[in-house]
Amino acid sequence: MPAFRPLPASEEAPATHVRTRTPTVFRAAAATWPAVKDWSFPYLASLDPGLPVQLVAGNRETETTRFTTSTLGSYVGRLTRDAPPDDVISYLKEFDLLKKFPQLRADLRSSELFPSGTIRSSATWIGPSHARTGLHCDLLDNLAVQIMGTKRFYLAHPAAVKQAGMGSRKYDAWARLSLISAEELAAGQEHGDFFVADLEPGDVLYVPAYWWHEVVNLTPGVLLSGFFGPRTRVLSRWAWVQARESLHRAGLLGRGNCTCHDHRGSEAGRSPGGA
Template sequence: MNIVSEIVKQSQPIEEVTSIDSTTFKKNYFNKKRPVIIKGHAKDWGATKKWGLDFFLKLKDDKDILLLSDNFIQDDNRYKSDSFKAYIQRLKDTEKNNTPVKDYLTTLDVFKYYPHLKNDVDFSLFEKHTKTNDVSAWIGPANTISGFHADTANNLYAQIKGEKMFIIASTKYNKYMYPSKKHIYGAVASEVDINKFSYEEHPKIKEVEFHSVILQPGDVLFVPQNWWHYVQALTPSISISNFGYTKFEIYSLKLKERIIQSLHKRGYYKANNCFCCEKK
């Protein structure tokens, strides 16, 4: 049973502002772990004004990438290889031929591949309060889904092209979100799939107070660390996600996660019980 519409209908709006300075952002949201939408914060970025499929096809170099399809979190899919420009061309071809594409590009280290594109974004509002930042791009067709999960880092998420829907829930509902025991780097997955849902299997979901929003191009959403979120592209979409760590978190959290990931890859921690390794 698909209960996405039911949850959205019952959800509360996320607090919204039209402008904010870095001091207020830190005091009211970053420190308090409160989500907020900053309407139009990225509307004047070079990325929002310039980026698109044709823009990406004109970039000088091609890169090897990894793609996902369907709901990676709950469907337990695996990555597939492609090249950046071949994938972008496939997306462009769908516009002409109306042929469906399920694959989407997730967590692309876009500025490592194309360093000059750093000039097209401005995360200074967020980065004044973090010591290190992992910035990733998300590119794909309509209807791509990232099922409920909770990232261990604070996340400032900018919508560049298209529309995306977020459904989020506070950490106080952790026990009602049925955390998965499977290993996933930098996050905790939920067992709950609201596209294929059963109240018999996950009845406590009724206790969760959800919030939702549809991000428009130029909108920015702050998702506090460990908050549960479900993301669905409503149209072909380009987004940028900035996972930020404070100086304390670099050693207390990020280092710990890297050690655990290293142990996992060596088979010492949750071997074959994960979202990253090939099934055997």
């Protein structure tokens, strides 16, 4: 059984620590946010019960990409009832909650976390127990805030997947994927940077760009990701991603093997990263 070391926690302000570019957890750094104290699944479901939502079925990072559809009220309203582990888990990933419901911004204190002068992009991951995002690394730094529930992150050094020869050719606009899980990657490794962190409501996790991570919900939960970076870095990365995305949409890159289309070719909106 691979040994994952507990990820160190920091007492620094996140905006100060990110300069070190080392992953860390900030315990209870967002515990006073109204979202952490007041949000509930019934409340989120009530915001627009009939809003159509697209759900990821299973682990699209290592399996065939599949989507299902539901409504916000139906999906979020049933999250307090855990699905059996052998069911295909449906996951509301990379959902732009704050764009759909801008009034929710008043319940956040995101400006407390980020260095000044950075460009930021946020998305939410809403799902049941056992919902999983396979091992991947993002192209931008991420400050992830656990709003509800408990989530486990497995992390591995940026060089770990390449050294194992397990990089995937599956296309994802804002991430790179692994062919194997975090536990498979760490198996048999006596040394190496392999960490684990369990996030409770109000905890904040810093994942630097290119650090590999796999994420699983231990309970039904809501996580808010905040991808960020200096303006020049983000804009240059965005231009590079858009160039590759044009090739992908033309069928010249990642055709039939991507995270943004299911087996019928239907398209899903993508935002930076995954959690």
